[in-house]
Amino acid sequence: xxxxxxxxxxxxxxxxxxxxIMQRNPVAxxxxxxxxxxxxxVMFVQLNAxxxxxxxxxxxxxxxxxxxxxxxxxxxxxxxxxxxxxTRLDRPTxxxxxxxxxxxxxxxxxxxxxxxxxxxxxxxASPDFGGARPVAELLYTKYLFPFELTSIxxxxxxxxxxxxxxxxxxxxxxxx
Amino acid sequence: xxxxxxxxxxxxxVVVVVLAVLTGCAYAxxxxxxLVGHFQHRIGPNLAGPxxxxxxxxxxxxxxxxxxxxxxxxxxxxxxxxPILMFIPAMLNFAVVPFGDTVTLFGHKIDMVVSDLNIGILxxxxxxxxxxxxxxxxxxxxxxxxxxLGGIRSSAQMISYEVAYGLSxxxxxxxxxxxxxxxxxxxxxxxxxxxxxxxxxxxxxxVICAIAETNRSPFDLPEAESELVAGYHTEYSSMRFxxxxxxxxANMISVSCVATTLFLGGWQGPFLPPVVWFVxxxxxxxxxxxxxxxxxxxxxxxxxxxxxxxxxxxxxxxxVMVTSxxxxx
Numbered sequence: 001x002x003x004x005x006x007x008x009x010x011x012x013x014x015x016x017x018x019x020x021i022m023q024r025n026p027v028a029x030x031x032x033x034x035x036x037x038x039x040x041x042v043m044f045v046q047l048n049a050x051x052x053x054x055x056x057x058x059x060x061x062x063x064x065x066x067x068x069x070x071x072x073x074x075x076x077x078x079x080x081x082x083x084x085x086x087t088r089l090d091r092p093t094x095x096x097x098x099x100x101x102x103x104x105x106x107x108x109x110x111x112x113x114x115x116x117x118x119x120x121x122x123x124x125a126s127p128d129f130g131g132a133r134p135v136a137e138l139l140y141t142k143y144l145f146p147f148e149l150t151s152i153x154x155x156x157x158x159x160x161x162x163x164x165x166x167x168x169x170x171x172x173x174x175x176x
Numbered sequence: 177x178x179x180x181x182x183x184x185x186x187x188x189x190v191v192v193v194v195l196a197v198l199t200g201c202a203y204a205x206x207x208x209x210x211l212v213g214h215f216q217h218r219i220g221p222n223l224a225g226p227x228x229x230x231x232x233x234x235x236x237x238x239x240x241x242x243x244x245x246x247x248x249x250x251x252x253x254x255x256x257x258x259p260i261l262m263f264i265p266a267m268l269n270f271a272v273v274p275f276g277d278t279v280t281l282f283g284h285k286i287d288m289v290v291s292d293l294n295i296g297i298l299x300x301x302x303x304x305x306x307x308x309x310x311x312x313x314x315x316x317x318x319x320x321x322x323x324x325l326g327g328i329r330s331s332a333q334m335i336s337y338e339v340a341y342g343l344s345x346x347x348x349x350x351x352x353x354x355x356x357x358x359x360x361x362x363x364x365x366x367x368x369x370x371x372x373x374x375x376x377x378x379x380x381x382x383v384i385c386a387i388a389e390t391n392r393s394p395f396d397l398p399e400a401e402s403e404l405v406a407g408y409h410t411e412y413s414s415m416r417f418x419x420x421x422x423x424x425x426a427n428m429i430s431v432s433c434v435a436t437t438l439f440l441g442g443w444q445g446p447f448l449p450p451v452v453w454f455v456x457x458x459x460x461x462x463x464x465x466x467x468x469x470x471x472x473x474x475x476x477x478x479x480x481x482x483x484x485x486x487x488x489x490x491x492x493x494x495x496v497m498v499t500s501x502x503x504x505x
Contacts, residue, residue: 027254027316034309051355054298058342062305063335066312070331073316073324132295132355 006046013039026072030065037061051132189290193270201425202232207459208466215470242414249319250411258317259412259419262310266423268303269430272296274358276443276450288443288451289358296357297349300434301342304389307427308334311391314420315408326407329397329477334389336484341385343492347378347499348438361442372439377495379439381488383464386431388484390424393469397477432461 016036023029037060044053139147206221206228213220221228246255276288293299308331315327348371352360364370372379388395399407409420436442436457445453475483 027251027313031254031313050293050295051298054295054302057302058298058305062302062308063338066305066308066331066335069309069312069316070328070335073312073328073331 002046006043009039009042009046012036013043027069030068030072033068034061034065037065047129049129049131051135185286186290189286190271193275193290194267197267197270197426197429198422200429201422202236204425204429204462205235205421206232207462208469211463211466212470215467236418239414239418244414244416245411247319247411251317251319254313254317256416258310258314259416259423260310261313262307262423263419263426265303265307265310266426266430269300269426270433272299272357273430273433273437274361274442275454287358292356292358295355297345297355297360297434297438300357300430304427304430305338307423310420310423311408314412318408318411320411322405322410323408326399326404326410329404330391330408333391333395333397333480333484336481337385337388337395337488340381340484340488340492341389343489343496344378344381344385345438346492346496347375350496350499350503351375357437357442361437361444364441364444367441370439370441375439375495375499377491378499379435381492381495382435382439384483384488386435387465387468388480390427390431392424392428392465394472394474395480396474397480428462428465429458432458432465435461 013036016032016039020029020032020036023032037056041053041056041061044050044056209231210220210228221231224230224234246252271290272293274287274289274292278285278287311330311334312327315323315325315330318324348360349355351371351374352363354360354363360371387393391399399409404410409417412420433454436454440457440461443450443454445456448456
């Protein structure tokens with residue numbers, strides 16, 4: 001039963017990811033990305049990391065992707081238009097990225113595909129792995145510095161966005 | 177309990193809960209029309225059955241027989257998908273709500289909850305946060321300016337209030353040290369342990385944000401009829417419209433259920449059986465909802481954003497900080 005659910009979730013996740021990049025319509029892309037995220041959350045739940053799975057849905061599916069949709073709706077992107085813009089650097093960049101990606105995949109397969117190697121790589125996780133307490137403990141001890149750095153980065157991004165979006169004094173006087 | 181037994185009992189529970197919630201939604205509309213009627217010195221529906229009790233059934237039959245209209249410049253797939261995306265998360269919420277204590281029926285011990293997740297409250301918030309997609313996509317796919325504006329307003333509103341909404345219950349979770357709804361109910365055994373008395377600020381913020389999250393008056397800007405016709409569901413008709421309607425009421429009920437479980441002691445109460453207590457508390461909460469709707473005028477958009485970001489959000493943060501400090505000391 002667990003295996004069936006895992007394979008279902010895996011197929012949905014990979015299929016959703018593929019469909020996401022193959023869509024011309026940006027709204028459909030976002031929807032497929034949500035499908036992928038939910039499938040990945042299912043896998044986390046299966047690994048007993050229920051807390052991580054719930055966070056994935058709350059933060060990514062529930063907040064970040066809503067903002068994506070919001071922007072797409074505000075700009076009224078209906079596909080087609082922005083698929084045609086190509087620059088001279090497009091082709092080489094694509095080839096380099098694709099080759100790098102394939103090499104990465106091959107390296108991954110080499111790691112796991114040999115019999116017996118898998119057991120070596122897998123570590124027995126503690127039973128409450130991925131729960132609220134262990135995640136919080138790691139976040140506030142071992143990874144405290146990167147965690148705070150990330151928050152500062154986000155703060156800078158927010159302040160930057162506000163500054164860029166602020167209206168000029170001239171506009172204010174004209175009451176726009 | 178064997179696997180088959182578990183499967184059978186769970187299926188029965190799911191069917192019972194879904195039927196109960198749908199009936200609850202139908203009679204929530206009746207309660208609303210009746211109460212608002214009396215608030216405005218009218219009688220409300222009183223012709224279909226005694227006290228108008230058959231009115232929801234008449235409404236349902238009417239909606240089923242209406243023509244299903246799809247606008248010409250709608251995005252067909254998304255247009256069909258949106259009501260489903262609104263309806264399903266609204267129903268999923270009830271999977272983790274504990275309706276009562278464990279009872280013994282035909283020699284089986286049955287928990288009065290479909291699934292006792294140990295991250296129950298996080299599940300509720302995860303599912304609630306998915307509910308916004310139905311509204312956004314409905315607004316976007318209808319191909320109508322009123323729908324689009326309604327959808328944009330609603331998504332902005334729900335994102336803004338979700339922050340304070342999530343923070344408002346953190347106080348309770350910090351005190352209780354658990355995510356499990358069953359455990360939260362167990363910790364509120366006596367009235368003085370109800371979290372409404374230990375977290376009054378959190379409760380008030382929760383109620384305000386819950387009204388905003390469910391797009392109800394006075395925060396019903398997404399469907400402000402004087403400006404936007406009916407907002408995101410302007411173009412919907414027949415059963416698709418009904419699904420939005422049921423979704424909205426199911427959301428109201430689920431928010432009331434969560435409020436009952438978190439702040440009002442869940443199914444705990446003297447003399448009467450637990451399920452009855454639970455239903456009484458939920459109906460009380462729904463009545464407050466309707467009372468607020470009948471009393472307060474709609475907010476302006478900038479007032480809404482001001483309240484969400486500059487009043488509720490800092491207040492909720494402060495509440496979490498103070499509560500954590502007290503718990504820590």
